[in-house]
Amino acid sequence: MALDQQLLEILACPDTHHAPLEHDVAAQTLTCTECGRIFEIRDDIPILLLDEAREPSASADGSASSPASAGGSASVDGSASSSASAGGSASAGGPASVDGSASVDGSVSSPADDAADKGAK
Numbered sequence: 001m002a003l004d005q006q007l008l009e010i011l012a013c014p015d016t017h018h019a020p021l022e023h024d025v026a027a028q029t030l031t032c033t034e035c036g037r038i039f040e041i042r043d044d045i046p047i048l049l050l051d052e053a054r055e056p057s058a059s060a061d062g063s064a065s066s067p068a069s070a071g072g073s074a075s076v077d078g079s080a081s082s083s084a085s086a087g088g089s090a091s092a093g094g095p096a097s098v099d100g101s102a103s104v105d106g107s108v109s110s111p112a113d114d115a116a117d118k119g120a121k
Contacts, residue, residue, distance in 0.1 A: 002025070002044070003023065003041065003044060003046070008021075008023050011030065011046060011048070013032035013033075013034065013035060013037065013048075014048045014049070014050055015032070015034075015035055015037070015050060017034050017035065019032050019033045019034035019035070020032075020033050021033065021039070028040065028041040028042075029041060030046055030048075035056075036055075036056030037050070037053040037054065037055060037056065038053060038054040038055075038056070039052075039053050040052070040054075
């Protein structure tokens with residue numbers, strides 16, 4: 001049983017942009033025309049859950065093929081950070097720590113700081 005054409009016309013990406021989806025009959029998938037996420041169709045049921053969507057694959061030059069974030073994240077204070085290669089991390093607006101922990105206000109603590117605090121009490 002194939003998906004109903006009327007259903008396909010009203011389906012949209014569940015992300016905030018709600019872009020139309022392209023149907024691939026052979027692969028049994030729906031692909032977002034904006035972010036490139038790929039949603040599977042199982043037993044004629046579109047699985048439109050962001051957590052279960054496949055991210056678009058990287059192109060041959062290693063860059064992402066969609067405008068989606070490539071490993072970066074934003075914090076509550078508006079600073080952004082991204083992963084760097086070779087095991088390190090880079091920050092584009094906030095301090096970094098040894099274990100990568102940071103609080104909402106931007107302060108950073110490390111395991112050594114925590115141990116020193118416990119010893120002082």
